[in-house]
Amino acid sequence: MYLEGTVLVGPDFEPVEGRVVVADGEIVEVEETSVGSDDVILPAFVNAHTHVGDSIAKEAGAGLALDELVAPPDGLKHRLLRAADRGELVAAMARTLRYMESTGTGTFLEFREGGADGVAALRDALAGRGVEFGERAVDAVVFGRGDPDVLSVADGYGASGARDADFDAVRAAARDAGKLFGIHAGERDADDVNAAMDLEPDFLVHMVHAERIHLERLDDRGTPVVVCPRSNLVTNVGVPPIRELAERTTVALGTDNVMTDSPSMFREMEFAAKLADLPARDVLRMATVNGAEVAGVNRGVIEPGADADLLVLDGDSDNLAGARDLVRAVVRRAGRADVSRVVIGGEAVVPRDD
Missing domain, CATH: 3.20.20.140 (Metal-dependent hydrolases)
Structure with missing residues (x-):
């Protein structure tokens, strides 16, 4: 599984454009690269x-x-x-x-x-x-x-x-x-x-x-x-x-x-x-x-080796579009209507409509 967008990486949630690579229920890699997605990816x-x-x-x-x-x-x-x-x-x-x-x-x-x-x-x-x-x-x-x-x-x-x-x-x-x-x-x-x-x-x-x-x-x-x-x-x-x-x-x-x-x-x-x-x-x-x-569980952070429990938000939703500080926007204004995908244990439980 590949999830692309702005990834909030590590315990400091540094925004990185790229993709999260998931295999066997685990985050394998976070790749920093140019992608064509407005999604915001954070830990579940x-x-x-x-x-x-x-x-x-x-x-x-x-x-x-x-x-x-x-x-x-x-x-x-x-x-x-x-x-x-x-x-x-x-x-x-x-x-x-x-x-x-x-x-x-x-x-x-x-x-x-x-x-x-x-x-x-x-x-x-x-x-x-x-x-x-x-x-x-x-x-x-x-x-x-x-x-x-x-x-x-x-x-x-x-x-x-x-x-x-x-x-x-x-x-x-x-x-x-x-x-x-x-x-x-x-x-x-x-x-x-x-x-x-x-x-x-x-x-x-x-x-x-x-x-x-x-x-x-x-x-x-x-x-x-x-x-x-x-x-x-x-x-x-x-x-x-x-x-x-x-x-x-x-x-x-x-x-x-x-x-x-x-x-x-x-x-x-x-x-x-x-x-x-x-x-x-x-x-x-x-x-x-x-x-x-x-x-005592190995999740709550996006880094290699952590469990692949991830939340994907639509950064181009009417609620989040134009956010200058993504972490602040996630904390103070995001909600259920902005959820694009939820991945738990490496499996999508709330998939995209598309």
Whole structure:
């Protein structure tokens, strides 16, 4: 496979006119050469925090406080998940996966409720079992929740928060199994942040209420943080100090609950960029290579040897034509209508119309 246009190369997304050569699911070469294409080629997004089970309840619970909406075990989402027919749940998740592919997401990190059966339901959605539109190519790194035995079928463990339970044993089990452990922290207030950090997680999620002591600990430890600013705004808990976090550690972007926000990394990037007023390249890293680093996967960047997860935008679309700064245009104005092709694992899952 050859993709031609302006290629955003490496972790700095340097624009290079040329082509990306793909073989056996891997980027083989980036050739700098004159081409006759207006396409813009960048890494597919890595959505570093999702709850796609919420696909059964989009826009439910408007006006509810955070705990009423999502706190285990009896927040609205958990009640709706328990009441949902399994086939309905799988089909709803599969439709969300299809939407994620169409908006350029190649990998997502899912905190999957429901224990081992919840993990199995997501894997069914990925495999197209019980849904009419088939298998999805988007890759999931699945963090099970609930029973610690879920580690036997999940890629890691996603803890709800240090105030909800004692996670020492499951943290040790994840470490022994060589699997990732992530935990929500500092979402509604700062009270659970130190306890979460004491668990020495592989990454933290939210950190809306990170205080000076927490920022200093991040500086010392370098624990990555996944921020979900649109979700935090909707649930009325505030917004994360993205710039301050990024000065101290790796920061990745996630879209969080499908109940409250669409899983569009375009929307998340635009909001984060305008909220934090960070350079566009920093925000694009948060949506690509930084999430890949959190997940421990070899993607999120265009360079030889990386996985061939790629997003192609029409640089001559009405929205992008005339852009003087391509990276800034991708981060602040691009959207689903500009998507020309999505390649995941070296295969086109959203092909050109032509």
